[in-house]
Amino acid sequence: MDSFTQRRRRDLILAAALAAIAACVPFFVKDVYVQNIMVLTLMYAALSQAWNILGGYCGQISLGHALYFGLGAYTTALLFTKFGVLPWFGMLGGGIISALIALALGYPTFRLRGHYFVIATIVIAEIGFLLFHNWDYAGAALGIDIPVRGDSWAKFQFTRSKLPFYYFALVFCCVAWFITWWLEDSKWGFWWRAVKDNPDAAESLGVVVFNSKMGAAAVSAFLTAIGGAFYAQFVSYIDPESVMTFQFSLLMALPAVLGGIGTLWGPVLGAVILIPMTELTRSFIGGSGRGVDLILYGAVIVVISLARPDGLIGLFSRRPASKGVPQ
């Protein structure tokens, strides 16, 4: 077995161990406020993992992922309130719609390079926000109140306990991590990293750069929409302000950037540090402190990018020692 296979196996074992520990935490932590933070941390870890597929591995920095998050939330909420469709189907539908929209948007925008692409993602998400803000059928600025019909897994509603949401978020986080782990050693994973590092060289080696970007965008948008659908059920009330603003786009990108962009563990590590910090500053500094959390991230990101340009994960990295020979 070569060093590469060993590393991948080690990652898998570590992930399983961490997931097992995370599954036990609620037995010891009964405080609802803390549980709430844990749910959000897991959710953002998963969302950032999804963002990392497009932004980190494929190198297409998107600051408009709030669009897919919002689409997931709205699809689920609309299907449930207007047609009585169970949130699980709404979640899947939202994922598919988001993936298709990501492909439609990728068609023109993936011809842009660098900053122009980033700007395009911001603008498109802002357009999405304005459309939902003015779309009467979807509640416009007032949003959608998801009616409470009693606790059940079928309707994915729980009013008495946060634990079901916690476990769903944990599964979601594990799935997002596992998909990334699996993609890392696949054709797509290699194509994406090649496209990120040097699109011209990738193209010369037979990689169809445009298609690679499209693939990454679709997977990333799909997973992000799942997160949006989950969030809608978790807070049971959505409006454009609460699911489609620029801040969500940032919150999906920052954990990956902080933890280590384009790495398997970066998003998880980043979310574990960043999300509790955000929630705590928000509640300690209170109403007057709106935005202080953002100032704090800003500061953290500046420090990290100066001290550890590869992200915090760089603190743990070791160069592989042995030379790999394939089995």
Added chain:
Amino acid sequence: MTTPLLETRGVWQRFGGLIANSDVSISVGAGEIVGLIGPNGAGKSTLFNLIAGVLPPTQGTIWFNGENVTQMPAAERCQRGIARTFQVVKSFETMTVIDNVIVGALIRNEKMRDARRKAHEVLEFCGLAPRADKLARDLIPSEKRRLEVARALATEPKLLMLDECLTGLTPLEAQSGVALVRKVRETGVTVLMVEHVMEIVMPLVDRAIVLNLGKKLVEGKPADVVRHPEVISAYLGDRHAVGA
């Protein structure tokens, strides 16, 4: 006469008012090592990029293995068997050496395991095996050139195009580069190389094609080409050509 592996027929390339290639027709037979030479600005790199599929020519056609590939994008040409290196190396810097080569190997190998095995073979062939787990950005320049070649070879090309891959190396490094190119040809791969350094390229190639000011000047055996008066005047000016 058998059809050549690569053929350009009356290729023109204009960039606005600048004519980089005018009416260039060349052919490369299977198994040859052909050198594409000429002074700076002769249009070598443009012709090279046209063949690799970076952009389509303004006019004319390009044929590979009996097929018209003029409008084919680069990735598809690679699929057909054209591989290239870059004059300014374009490694995947954040990836390891082996991973760089795997990207190339994936085009002919469905399974990751097979691609990885192929990549290891190619690294062994190119003498980079000891560096397999290093990041590409940690390689020294001559190793990066080698990596370019390895990555291209991993696509199992019929035609390997080398863009000044021996330029800027120390004499010793260049000699081992030459040995590598010979070894590549022995495996049945045809080589088309753009080169600047005449004394390195001339003993290596079977045939040289000289471009000057966008046009094909002469082609032939290296020994004949270097004595050709037009080539001498293109490189050194008319004064030196007199009496040659």
